[in-house]
Amino acid sequence: MTDEYFDKIDAELCKRDFFHFIKEFWDVVIPEKAVYNWHIPYLAKEFQIACERVFKGEKNEYDLLINIPPGTTKTTLSIVMLPVWIWLRYPQARILTLNYSATGATDKSTLSKDIIKSDKFKRYFPELLIRPDIDNKETYKNTKGGERVAKGIKGSVLSGHYHFIFLDDPLNITEAGSKIKMDTTNSMVSKLATTRKVDKEVTFTAMIMQRLHESDPAGDWLTKQGLKIKHINLPAKDNGKIKPKFLKAKYVQGLLDPIRLNENILTSQRVGLGSYDYEGQFQQEPAPSDGGIIKKEWFKFIDYAELIKKSSDIIWNFEVDGAFTSDIKNDQSAILSWCLVDNIMYIRDSMAVWEETNDFIKTLTSYVQLNGYSNASRIYIENKASGIVFLQVLKNQTNLNVIGEFPKGSKEERVKSILPFLESGRCVLVRGNWNDALIDQCGVFPRGKLKDRVDTLTSAINKITSQVNNVMSWGVS
DSSP states (O other): OOHHHHHHHHHHHHHHOHHHHHHHHHHHHOOSOOOOOTHHHHHHHHHHHHHHHHHTTOOOOOEEEEEOOTTSSHHIIIIIIHHHHHHHHOTTOEEEEEESSHHHHHHHHHHHHHHHTSHHHHHHOTTOOEEEEEEOSSEEEETTSOEEEEEESTTOOOOSOBSEEEEESOSOGGGTTOHHHHHHHHHHHHHHHHHSBSSTTTOEEEEEEOOOOTTSHHHHHHHOTTOOEEEEEOOSBOOSOOBSGGGGGGSBTTBSOTTTTOHHHHHHHHHHHOHHHHHHHHHOOSSOTTBSSSBGGGOEEEOHHHHHHHOSOBOOEEEEEOOOOOOTTSOOEEEEEEEEETTEEEEEEEEEEOOOHHHHHHHHHHHHHHTTOOTTOOEEEEOSHHHHHHHHHHHHHOOOOEEEEOOOSOHHHHHHHHHHHHHTTOEEEEOSTTHHHHHHHHHHTTSSSOOHHHHHHHHHHHHHHHTOSOGGGTSBO
16 A cells, blocks of 8 residues: 555544644644643544534534643644644635734744645645735635634734634733733623624634633633633642533543643742742632732631620721722722721621612611711721712711722732731631622732722721821720
8 A cells, every 4th residue: 555545544534533633743833742631632622523513504502711721732732733624624714813912823823834834734635725825924825715814912903704713812911910901802802702703603712721810801701691601621730620520530640731730840830930820820710729919818707796895895997999880890889897906907897889879878878887887987988080079979968977088009009018917817807798708809819800899908907007097096995
């Protein structure tokens, strides 16, 4: 039998099975010896199932979200190899691939083209060629009508319509702390789903990324109503959040990939990156399980009955951080009830709501009465923008002791200033069903979607530590 005979067999196997194609053309783009951990054939099969629906013109059942650590062949698999394989089965496909950087997008697109122009590919698939008149880094076409467009998501002006849309790390880790940049990226991803599809019922979209923030593109997808998402979540170490759950059985001693991501490698990554970035990139958690800047273990607890035994004259004060909107896409309005007894801060309650100004006035009035308000209490309200109006309305319409204040520095600067106080164990929470909401928001700061409860906590502690007023006026008379 001739080499040509075996080439035809391999070519047919490549068309039928994406993972076979990966193995056959691995060495064209990756010089290192292949290590095919179980997740590679598993993800290859998932991609093939979804893509074949498009080949048949069937309705898309779901889009695919894959959260997986770096160094696991995710980009080679989904952005380099997959578009080429799609053309073998569906040569007229128009494919859009996006990365947070234009350079990253075009570099991977060029690797795809290297496969198509390789001698082996030409032997196997001589019928599939790149058009010489449309052959550049950002866009190229094949002779069967297919097109590959590779762009950076930031600042790109997208045109055309596509059968496949693949997003590879659409958000840069350095931009995860910017709400504006993150919202811009999320908006771009949403527009793709509605305006850049050949057929909105057929086009398949996949996003492959590591978690960087609660509201990163993956988080936005997972919380958006109406989206049909299949979520594959593969942390480097089993943390109880593997999805689908049956994949847990494939982990070896709790490790996703015991060769490329063994314990020594993960330890060095944690040291090099720090716990915060390590949890996002390798464990697919926006923040470490024990907390980020603010550690969950720093909070202590007390029963209310035990607290009131410490003093019969506790003065409860209140912090208000107002957003004054019912739109759940925006910040919440938060209230914190606190006191100081024997230089220990006790928090009686924390709440946060999405409400317009008039509704929030009613909420605040009721809340302070339920949480110990007296004539000696003070209600501190951030004196900014709409807060100025809110403050004036309260003064005009109620008898509450409201005081405007002007916090200094950024949110992160203010939080960092209270860390010694929290770490010393001087913040004690009265046990209640609100505890987790406050602690969880603190734990993911500054990479959480919401920060309003944190703001009220920061404001209260800063009053204590700055000693602006007499301590007795905040705590007990």
